[in-house]
């Protein structure tokens with residue numbers, strides 16, 4: 001099984017400059033590829049190739065030509081593989097859109113997108129607490145990257161504070177003796193997860209610590225937009241030194257919140273797989289549908305349910321636990337977990353499930369979790 005690891009790298013000033021150059025090139029080529037695809041798509045029906053998907057290969061040939069033009073000579077300053085992979089990433093994203101599997105890919109903005117680029121895995125060299133990044137040089141790492149295993153898909157990125165390298169490593173799955181429990185998990189906004197075995201994981205966004213950070217973030221954002229208003233020259237917004245400072249602080253706060261949420265997700269999913277069940281059942285997430293509710297959209301986004309599910313899924317795989325997604329129409333909430341009676345209607349506001357058949361009163365989410373745990377089990 002491939003496990004992704006993320007290790008901090010410590011570049012010197014010259015290396016920092018080169019890292020930014022590589023990330024900038026990756027972003028430029030990614031956007032260039034998208035716009036080439038879009039331009040061509042717009043020519044639908046007007047020429048022989050119009051409207052068709054341009055292949056990865058053809059675009060790479062175009063880039064080879066582009067590099068010879070004076071204006072784009074700077075593309076030669078970074079590794080060839082950075083551009084190669086950026087073309088592929090953009091083509092893959094566009095192909096998914098073409099096939100109707102995803103929304104139209106967005107251009108990466110300098111301000112909002114995460115700076116990152118690819119390093120060819122054959123060219124990646126590792127020695128004691130150091131890693132070689134093409135055309136950047138040997139960089140110190142804070143942890144040892146495994147030396148005796150195959151490394152895959154190395155990506156270098158900046159998270160607003162530090163540079164990291166993330167890379168996939170081959171890992172053997174341990175042989176774990178599982179018990180015969182099937183755990184159903186109901187996820188939501190009130191709590192992150194309620195498990196059929198009684199384990200409950202609260203919503204991290206409702207804790208004092210996160211609430212306080214969010215409050216600070218909001219205050220800074222307001223301060224920032226006030227400063228923009230104040231320094232407006234005519235219709236133009238001017239970015240002062242103070243604004244830049246404040247924006248950096250805002251970025252770091254976003255980073256901190258993201259880290260807290262991700263750590264919490266790891267902690268909860270670890271605790272679930274540590275009970276060694278043989279089966280874990282989760283409902284199919286319909287986030288797109290859930291996000292339609294404007295009042296809940298932000299709370300859902302902050303809950304990072306996809307990330308929770310992604311982590312739980314690969315951790316189950318790792319331990320040999322059967323991970324199952326119940327189909328969207330499985331009535332986990334409406335069914336009574338005691339007698340099997342099915343309600344016709346259940347309002348979102350009904351936090352306690354009261355069965356009109358057997359009279360049981362049970363927490364709504366726990367009831368759903370118990371039903372999920374029994375999903376498609378032979379009676």
Ligand SMILES: [Zn+2]
Pocket residue numbers: 336337338339340341355356357358359360
């Ligand atoms: Zn009942």
